Amino acid sequence: MQTKDTSLLEETHRQQADIANNYLADFQPRMMDWNAAKIFAVKNLRIAIRYPTNVLIWGLLPILWLAPYLLMMTAVAGPGTSEYFAEVSGFDDFLKFAVIGWFIFKYIDASIWAIGNNFRWEQFSGTLEPLFVTPVPRISILLGAAFSDTVQTTLSAFILLFTAMALFGVTYTFVAIGPIILIMLLMIISFYGFGFMLAGMILVFKDPSVLTELINNAVFTVSPITYPLQVLPAPARFAAYLIPSTIAIVVVRELAITGTYDLFQFLQSVGFMCVIIVFFWTLGIAVFNYGEKWTKNRGSMGGF
């Protein structure tokens, strides 16, 4: 009986080894493995579901970061608006202006902190090196991670938006929901490229907190989240347009507050965002591949 069991077990092992060997023998390197991306996204979402408070906390915490700005602006200009603000921004309510900006900032924050740092977290869990010896394109893994982060960020961003609307008494019009979704989608796709670039940099520099904090603060400062671009010096305004979210914030804010946008300008914005997507994906994949190669050559993949 025992001999029969052992031989069955051996047979199963042999079959499994054959499947793996055949897979490896037939394996052709691909640019993208969608199945691997899906598996990685599901794995990350499964982990996220285990900690549901994280989504809630990340939806509510930004209110504690946004509130000081609104309180300071109220102390400087009085409640709600100022003549100068209306003149430079074209909007008469800085609360409305800022809340929608912070809603989009959630995606910027996620692309910098979550997508870029995914491999670092794998490194902390001790699974980075096993992951890197799998015959799967790294970009598939990153894309899977980015997709799961987008799902979580969208939940948090809506918690933030609705809580802030209730707390600060602001409302938006959602008549132009289609164009808003289109612009947001383009922004998210372009941020994937941005996140790939950061992931490559984090592989090289290791300590992600400092790098991500620096980039996050710099991006936040030049983005029209709490204040309009017009208050920035000209070179900073130029730099702002190189960030995937700047155009998106401007267009989505206009659509959410007024419900209208000039068609020609809208199409121009869509075209510009498509260019940004191509630019950041090319740059992101190149930086990531270089970072991976650099780290492998030095044998510091699993090092801290």
Next chain:
Amino acid sequence: MSNAITDGIHEKMIKRGGIRAELRAANALAIKQWRVEFSYPLSVLYFIVMPFLWFLPMFLAGTAVAGSPTSSVFETYTGTTDWITFIAIGSAFSGLAMSLFWGTGMAFRREQSVGTLETLMTTPMKRDTLVWGTMLHNVQHGGLGVVLQLTFSVLFFGATLNLWGVLPALGIVALAVIGMQGIVFAMTCIVLLAKQGWMIIEVISEVFLIIAPISYPIAVLPPILQFVSLGSPLTWSVDAFRSFLMYGLATPAVIQAVVSLVIIDVLFIAVGSLMFRYTERYVRSKGALEQF
């Protein structure tokens, strides 16, 4: 190492004691933390640039609504039209508070993550020296950040400081550190019990920062928060620190601020220390010190 030498070291360790020994241990911990930070080259850049990047968005948001370096609305709340100096000083001080809350509050967790907490706990230093030592590092780190941010604000944003107020402002920092250390002890308890306590620390520190008059006077807060704000050491310290740096020795209502700060300090440090002592003992009795 020969037996005679190791015996000598052990004898010295057994005999060690007193405040000087604890100070030496705290100093060694502070130096160790500097070494760790400087082993990451980006940390140095971060340290220099961050005070600037923290203040800049506040400055831009203020500019977007004020349009000039003065505001008459601001004067009705604070008695000064110079909102830039007001925010620059408050924002600089908040850097120190954040450094203390985060750096010191997470000290145990950091040591635990790198696997050195139990080793540190078996050294003959007092348990709370680990927290005080990290605090010493963060006062140096955060203090240098305050100096950098104030220098940037004066050089690039037109903030004006009264140099006669620098020494008394340093006295306020000393009093502030004592009160904030009480909060940090409480945060350390949360980290020891909840392990992944960063979420709670983030919420607690943000709440303390929101109710403090850092970039706005507490008059713009809802009445209930204004009342809560009066019980925070951060409120009185930021107020007194800024008053000295803006008005020099002729600071209005400073005696009230200092007396309130001293009373709050005594309360916070006593409660914080007691909480820490009991929590640390409890966690060790459960054998959960090194658990993740």
